[in-house]
Amino acid sequence: MNSLSLYEKLWQAHVVREEPDGTALIYIDRHLVHEVTSPQAFEGLRIAGRPLWRRDSILATADHNTPTTNQTVIADPVSRLQVSTLDQNCKDYRITEFPMGDRRQGIVHVIGPEQGATLPGMTVVCGDSHTSTHGAFAALAMGIGTSEVEHVLATQTLLARKSKTMQVLVEGTLSLGVTAKDVALAIIGHIGTAGGTGHAIEFAGSAIRGLSMEGRMTLCNMAIEAGARAGMVAVDDTTLRYLEGRPFAPHGAQWDAAVAYWRTLHSDEGAHFDRVVTLDASRIEPLVTWGTSPEMVTTVNGRVPDPAAEPDPTRREGMQRALRYMALQPGMPITDIAIDKVFIGSCTNSRIEDLRAAAAVVRGRKVAANVKLALVVPGSGLVKAAAEAEGLDKIFVEAGFEWRNPGCSMCLGMNDDRLSPGERCASTSNRNFEGRQGAGSRTHLVSPQMAAAAAVTGHFSDVRAFLN
Amino acid sequence: MKAFTTLDGLVVPVDRSNVDTDAIIPKQFLKSIRRTGFGPNLFDAWRYLDEGQPEQDNSRRSLNPDFVLNQPRYQGAQVLLARENFGCGSSREHAPWALDDYGIRALVAPSFADIFYNNCFKNGVLPIVLPADVVDGLFRDVAANPGYRLHIDLSAQTVTTPSGASHGFSVDEFRKYCLLNGLDEIGLTLRHSDEIRAYEARRARSEPWIFGGAA
Ligand code: SF4
Numbered sequence: 001m002n003s004l005s006l007y008e009k010l011w012q013a014h015v016v017r018e019e020p021d022g023t024a025l026i027y028i029d030r031h032l033v034h035e036v037t038s039p040q041a042f043e044g045l046r047i048a049g050r051p052l053w054r055r056d057s058i059l060a061t062a063d064h065n066t067p068t069t070n071q072t073v074i075a076d077p078v079s080r081l082q083v084s085t086l087d088q089n090c091k092d093y094r095i096t097e098f099p100m101g102d103r104r105q106g107i108v109h110v111i112g113p114e115q116g117a118t119l120p121g122m123t124v125v126c127g128d129s130h131t132s133t134h135g136a137f138a139a140l141a142m143g144i145g146t147s148e149v150e151h152v153l154a155t156q157t158l159l160a161r162k163s164k165t166m167q168v169l170v171e172g173t174l175s176l177g178v179t180a181k182d183v184a185l186a187i188i189g190h191i192g193t194a195g196g197t198g199h200a201i202e203f204a205g206s207a208i209r210g211l212s213m214e215g216r217m218t219l220c221n222m223a224i225e226a227g228a229r230a231g232m233v234a235v236d237d238t239t240l241r242y243l244e245g246r247p248f249a250p251h252g253a254q255w256d257a258a259v260a261y262w263r264t265l266h267s268d269e270g271a272h273f274d275r276v277v278t279l280d281a282s283r284i285e286p287l288v289t290w291g292t293s294p295e296m297v298t299t300v301n302g303r304v305p306d307p308a309a310e311p312d313p314t315r316r317e318g319m320q321r322a323l324r325y326m327a328l329q330p331g332m333p334i335t336d337i338a339i340d341k342v343f344i345g346s347c348t349n350s351r352i353e354d355l356r357a358a359a360a361v362v363r364g365r366k367v368a369a370n371v372k373l374a375l376v377v378p379g380s381g382l383v384k385a386a387a388e389a390e391g392l393d394k395i396f397v398e399a400g401f402e403w404r405n406p407g408c409s410m411c412l413g414m415n416d417d418r419l420s421p422g423e424r425c426a427s428t429s430n431r432n433f434e435g436r437q438g439a440g441s442r443t444h445l446v447s448p449q450m451a452a453a454a455a456v457t458g459h460f461s462d463v464r465a466f467l468n
Numbered sequence: 469m470k471a472f473t474t475l476d477g478l479v480v481p482v483d484r485s486n487v488d489t490d491a492i493i494p495k496q497f498l499k500s501i502r503r504t505g506f507g508p509n510l511f512d513a514w515r516y517l518d519e520g521q522p523e524q525d526n527s528r529r530s531l532n533p534d535f536v537l538n539q540p541r542y543q544g545a546q547v548l549l550a551r552e553n554f555g556c557g558s559s560r561e562h563a564p565w566a567l568d569d570y571g572i573r574a575l576v577a578p579s580f581a582d583i584f585y586n587n588c589f590k591n592g593v594l595p596i597v598l599p600a601d602v603v604d605g606l607f608r609d610v611a612a613n614p615g616y617r618l619h620i621d622l623s624a625q626t627v628t629t630p631s632g633a634s635h636g637f638s639v640d641e642f643r644k645y646c647l648l649n650g651l652d653e654i655g656l657t658l659r660h661s662d663e664i665r666a667y668e669a670r671r672a673r674s675e676p677w678i679f680g681g682a683a
Contacts, residue, residue, distance in 0.1 A: 016667045017660055021641035025657060027667055029678050037560065039501035050654070054668075056680055065499065078499040078522050085501050122678065129559040129583055143583055145561035146503075147590035147653075155657045157664060161640065193486055194553035197582060227556065229582045250677035258677050293486050314485055314551060321484070412495050421519075431557060433490045439519040 003268040006234055007165050007200045010140035010265070014123050016157055025157045029122040030139075033060040033095070033149070034108045035086040036414070037127030041150035042089040052093050053156040059117045059248075060090050060097040063107045064414045068377050068404035071100055079414065106380025106406040109133040109347035113217060114382055116246025120235045120262040125152055130347050130430065132223040135232035136216035137239055138265040140200075142229045163230065164274040166199040167267070170207040172281035177464040179357065180215035181349060181428070181447035183207065183279075184222035185287040189297040191277060196228030199274065202267060203233050207281035213242040214353035221348045225294040225430055234266035288334050288460050289432045289445040291322035296432075298334060300450065300462045306330035325434055326442050327422070334460050337444070340423040342367075342374040342401075342455040343437070344448055346411035349428035350379030354448040355387045358428075359395045361452035361466050367400035368458030374401040375417065377409040399456070413438045426454035470592030471650030475573050475620045477546030480536060481610045482511075487550060488557035489584060493566040497522055506562055507569030511537060541614045549606055550577035555584025555595075564591045574620050576627065578603045589643050592650065594620065596627060596637045622648055 004012070016025040038060075045052065052058075065079040074080040083100060090097035098105040104115070109130050112118040118134040124141035125131060127149040134141035148158055168187055188195070201223050203216070211219065216233045223231025233239075240259060243249045250258045285299040296319070298305065307319035307330065323330065328337065344350070344358050355378060367374045376396050378384035384406055387393055393403045410417040411429040413436075419425050421440025428451050429436075432443040446454065453463040497509045499522055508526040513519070515537055517530040531538045537545075548567065554577045555563060564587045567575070573593060578600040580588075588595045598606075609629065610616045619628040622644060628634045646653060657664075672679050 017663050019642045023640060023642040025660060025664070027664070027671070029671075036498050040503045040561075043501070043503075048654070050658075053664075076499075082499050082501055119677070121675065127559060127561075129557065131559075143559040145559055145564075145583060145587035145590060147561060147587065151654050151657065154654045155661075155664065156668070157657055159642070159653060159657070193556055194579060194581070197553065197579060224557075227553065227581060254677050258675070261675065293488075314483075318485055412490075414495050414498065431488075431490070433488045433557060435494055435513045436490055439494075439513060 003270040003272070005165050005267040005271040005273060006138060006202050006232055006265060007140070007163070010121065010123070011162055013121065014140065022161055023159055024161065026123060026160045027157055028125050028152050029057060030117060030124040031058045031152050032108045032112050032124065032126035032131070033058055034064060034126070034128065035062045035082045036064045037146050038089065038149055039082065039085045040146050041153055044150040045153055050154045052153055055093055055095050057156065058095045059112065059115065060086060060095050061105050061108055061111055062086055062100050064408045064412065066100050066407040067415050068407050068409050068417055071405050103381035103385065106383065107347045107350065107408055109221065110350060110379030110383065113137065113213070114380055116243055116249030119243065119249060120239060120265050125158065129224045130221050132229065132231045133217050133221040133347060135220040135223065135230055136213060138232055138235045138262070140230060140232070143224065163200040164198050166196060166201045166228065166275040166277065167273040168201055168203050169205040169276065169278045170203065170281050171205040171278065172207055173210070174207055174281045174284060177286055177449060177467050178284050179447040179449065180211055180218040182284055182287045184219050185289065185294065185297045185445065186279060186284045188222065188226045188294045189287070190279065191226055193225060193293050193295045194227045196223060196226040199228050200230040200232065201226065201228040203231060204267070208233060209236060212353055213238060214351040217351065218348055222430055235262045286447065286450050286463055288450065290326065290328060290334065291319065292325055292432055292434050293322070294430070294432060294445060296322055300334055300460055302334055304328045304330055304332045304334065335462070336459065338370055338459045339426045339454055340372050341419060341425045342371060342451050343410040343425055343427040343429065344375065344451050345377030345379070345409050346429035347379065348430045349448045350377060350383065352383050352386050354428065355383070355392050358448040358452040359392045361449050361463060362399045362401070362456060363395050365399055365456040367455050370458040371455055374455045375404060375410060376401050377404045378406050380406050401455070410437055412436060426451045426460065469590065469650050469652060472573065472592050472594050472622055472647045474622065475546060476617055477573060478542065478544055479547045479549050479610050479616050479618050480542040480545035481549040481607055482536060483551065483607060485551035486553045486556055489555055489560050489563040490557055492555070492563040493560065494520070496520065498560060498562055503565055504569060506566035507571070510566040510570045511535070544571070546571055546573045547618050547620070548572045548575045549603070549610060550575060552577065552579045552600070554580050556581035559583045561587045561590070564588045564593050568593050576603065576606065576618070589647060592647065594622060594647065596620070598627065598635055598637060602635055
């Protein structure tokens with residue numbers, strides 16, 4: 001029999017029909033919806049007079065605009081209208097929504113898995129590039145544009161072409177203080193932000209099997225930062241343990257039938273990949289980005305690179321521009337970079353395990369005097385409640401952090417959580433683009449532990465010194 | 469959707485790699501619930517000296533004279549020349565909406581990010597991939613020749629320079645067909661409703677847990 005990769009299995013299981021040129025109609029099992037990329041899609045549906053194809057495939061929540069302080073009212077009228085438009089659309093089409101104030105509300109990529117709405121073998125889409133997160137469950141999950149959101153609402157399908165496949169093998173054991181975030185940044189540093197373009201990435205190898213579901217979600221979340229629309233990990237016991245008993249997951253006899261099928265969701269021995277990349281887990285160190293693209297990354301004990309050493313002129317110019325924007329000097333030790341703010345949150349790193357890891361570093365310490373604001377924004381209301389039940393909120397608050405309500409928050413600053421021009425942030429989010437966290441903002445991407453270490457020392461610090 | 473057949477357009481060069489969709493249209497403009505009106509805020513942070521806000525009168529803002537879009541010779545450009553990985557990052561379709569609203573009908577680059585590439589086709593904007601050395605040459609030619617235009621023919625799949633050099637590009641047959649005819653993809657897909665229903669029925673038997681909401 002033919003050896004198939006996980007991606008090929010998922011793809012084949014969802015092809016409804018295929019055009020002669022290879023364009024396929026792919027069936028969509030789960031559609032996650034948020035307020036920013038859906039209003040124009042619902043409007044399009046209405047204008048064309050088309051019904052919704054399958055409302056039980058949809059789970060909606062407001063996350064990008066929601067305030068993290070007072071969650072009863074949004075002050076900005078433009079944001080408020082966007083959120084109320086989602087509420088209205090969900091009401092009109094009888095779609096399940098966790099609106100602002102619901103304890104299950106949160107970042108769409110946190111609540112999907114948390115609810116068991118993301119299941120192995122599914123196709124999962126959302127008008128959001130970080131939909132790749134859900135691939136951690138051996139789902140084919142990808143971000144789509146608003147026209148495609150409308151296409152899925154109206155037809156439950158997408159027009160797509162089969163991607164090329166890439167296997168990223170991470171073998172060995174991660175050292176203490178090295179997390180899935182560092183693995184993700186190491187991969188992006190290695191293959192570049194366009195390295196995965198046109199590919200679906202499967203993360204495999206002993207280090208990946210050793211990751212929790214939270215860690216696998218962090219990794220798949222960042223697949224898009226490597227240019228890959230989809231990232232995925234095969235099903236194993238860790239996957240099943242995470243899913244069992246979740247509200248949207250199957251129960252009883254259906255659970256058993258599901259598990260039997262899900263166990264087949266891995267790449268077969270000898271499956272073909274268009275590209276294979278191998279990393280040695282034991283050599284990955286805690287990482288910090290220094291520039292305005294996630295591929296501009298180095299180890300915490302490294303130095304800001306010198307553009308003069310870059311032979312390619314376009315890249316050299318890109319580095320120079322990044323250093324100017326970031327106000328950094330070539331050769332400067334990363335640990336000399338002082339920070340103004342700290343953000344622990346986002347769909348990359350706002351799950352319970354992330355908060356535990358950060359709290360372990362923060363416990364008994366204080367936020368450094370030069371740090372103006374240190375924020376912890378849990379990924380969902382349920383994560384927040386779980387963290388509070390463990391007393392994590394107290395650890396953060398006693399150290400001088402602010403403990404907020406769930407949402408995207410300072411990951412992109414569509415609400416009031418933003419950096420001021422020139423401010424520098426140690427952030428657990430996924431993008432360090434110019435202006436991402438506010439006009440003129442300077443973002444350094446790190447793991448939750450590394451963000452915590454930076455918060456208490458006021459500059460980037462090797463978290464391993466805190467853990468020994 | 470708007471059809472795209474041929475275009476003879478002035479070229480504006482944006483000489484940076486990895487231009488992300490946050491740069492193409494910053495987040496504060498994503499609060500809009502409309503599809504139009506994003507043109508004045510295309511590349512907002514690079515184009516203006518102040519920080520833009522939604523529903524602001526953009527004609528009163530100070531332009532950044534150094535940014536290429538503000539230079540007199542590029543006014544009225546319809547073709548944007550770019551570097552590798554253009555459109556990376558966020559899936560926001562507001563990026564092609566802003567380009568389209570500004571008047572850009574085609575993009576030429578050595579590579580595009582996947583989601584952005586896809587989003588362009590849904591909006592009648594044609595993204596064209598040409599080899600890096602060809603794009604390099606175009607950047608040089610544009611800089612050297614004010615008023616530099618490219619002739620783009622989707623049907624023939626060619627980009628032709630003023631000197632008559634012609635570069636072929638590839639595009640999926642189905643996408644080309646939809647774009648040439650300005651077809652509504654949803655309408656096309658709904659013609660296959662029976663097949664979708666039959667597929668659904670099969671899946672409902674083999675994976676019933678996919679259907680229905682929370683228990
Ligand atoms: S947390 Fe950030 S990256 Fe994730 S969905 Fe929200 S805005 Fe996007």
